[in-house]
Amino acid sequence: xxxxxxxxxxxxxxxxxxxxxxxxxxxxxxxxxxxxxxxxxxxxxxxxxxxxxxxxxxxxxxxxxxxxxxxxxxxxxxxxxxxxxxxxxxxxxxxxxxxxxxxxxxxxxxxxxxxxxxxxxxxxxxxxxxxxxxxxxxxxxxxxxxxxxxxxxxxxxxxxxxxxxxxxxxxxxxxxxxxxxxxxxxxxxxxxxxxxxxxxxxxxxxxxxxxxxxxxxxxxxxxxxxxxxxxxxxxxxxxxxxxxxxxxxxxxxxxxxxxxxxxxxxxxxxxxxxxxxxxxxxxxxxxxxxxxxxxxxxxxxxxxxxxxxxxxxxxxxxxxxxxxxxxxxxxxxxxxxxxxxxxxxx
Numbered sequence: 001x002x003x004x005x006x007x008x009x010x011x012x013x014x015x016x017x018x019x020x021x022x023x024x025x026x027x028x029x030x031x032x033x034x035x036x037x038x039x040x041x042x043x044x045x046x047x048x049x050x051x052x053x054x055x056x057x058x059x060x061x062x063x064x065x066x067x068x069x070x071x072x073x074x075x076x077x078x079x080x081x082x083x084x085x086x087x088x089x090x091x092x093x094x095x096x097x098x099x100x101x102x103x104x105x106x107x108x109x110x111x112x113x114x115x116x117x118x119x120x121x122x123x124x125x126x127x128x129x130x131x132x133x134x135x136x137x138x139x140x141x142x143x144x145x146x147x148x149x150x151x152x153x154x155x156x157x158x159x160x161x162x163x164x165x166x167x168x169x170x171x172x173x174x175x176x177x178x179x180x181x182x183x184x185x186x187x188x189x190x191x192x193x194x195x196x197x198x199x200x201x202x203x204x205x206x207x208x209x210x211x212x213x214x215x216x217x218x219x220x221x222x223x224x225x226x227x228x229x230x231x232x233x234x235x236x237x238x239x240x241x242x243x244x245x246x247x248x249x250x251x252x253x254x255x256x257x258x259x260x261x262x263x264x265x266x267x268x269x270x271x272x273x274x275x276x277x278x279x280x281x282x283x284x285x286x287x288x289x290x291x292x293x294x295x296x297x298x299x300x301x302x303x304x305x306x307x308x309x310x311x312x313x314x315x316x317x318x319x320x321x322x323x324x325x326x327x328x329x330x331x332x333x334x335x336x337x338x339x340x341x342x343x344x345x346x
């Protein structure tokens with residue numbers, strides 16, 4: 001794999017030759033390229049920082065991510081579209097996305113470009129962070145009130161099935177089956193998991209999700225970040241600990257789905273964040289199902305991790321243990337008569 005930017009001299013002319021024309025074309029009136037610096041590298045992308053001076057004399061720093069191949073292209077498109085959707089609702093909650101596209105000099109390489117931030121150590125202040133998250137989730141502008149997204153979005157290098165669905169139960173079930181299929185392709189089959197899956201889909205999911213969409217209740221789809229853990233947030237103000245989110249994998253969902261990724265301790269959003277969020281956004285009825293719904297949503301994120309890191313069996317085992325607990329708790333599945341009372345809804 002060849003880096004699109006390499007062996008970078010310090011003079012502007014040489015730097016310009018190293019920055020792909022497709023990238024320069026989407027930046028406004030660049031007079032001089034001041035610096036090009038390589039950042040972090042993951043298994044599926046390389047990050048860069050570009051410092052430039054514009055013709056109006058202002059200097060700006062930009063963040064660029066580069067990925068390769070078809071999935072790299074689609075992942076960066078999904079990141080751009082997700083960030084643009086979040087930015088349109090809560091502009092101060094994420095970077096302003098500038099562009100995505102394909103490099104002119106390397107047609108198999110693709111880029112995503114946005115404003116660059118210097119982050120401070122730690123996780124954002126729970127109060128201000130969750131207030132902005134609740135503002136995002138309070139917007140219900142999904143096309144035709146459906147669950148899904150207008151393009152594929154990626155959790156790492158894991159494509160999500162964002163096909164539009166009329167109900168949250170249907171969308172969640174299809175999305176989870178899609179993740180499980182890719183996990184098996186990458187890590188191989190698990191007899192223990194396969195034995196548990198029928199009860200998960202036939203009993204547990206209907207029992208925990210259908211009551212929110214039956215007997216007069218309904219869910220209005222909310223735009224979620226989709227991969228909201230501490231590693232996809234950053235503090236932009238050291239004094240207030242105000243934070244933003246980035247690297248989203250968005251779709252229109254039940255708002256509480258977002259919090260499934262907070263349940264695993266590894267993701268560093270503890271009880272303070274749950275409390276701050278629900279001080280603004282009430283729990284969905286039936287409230288008594290809230291914790292198990294959260295556990296069900298966390299299952300999908302553990303399966304994400306099991307798919308992204310197939311050699312680490314701990315994520316799969318955590319998911320299996322949770323499925324076993326839920327299936328033992330809800331052996332009868334959904335019973336419509338149990339939920340005939342209509343209560344408040346979000």
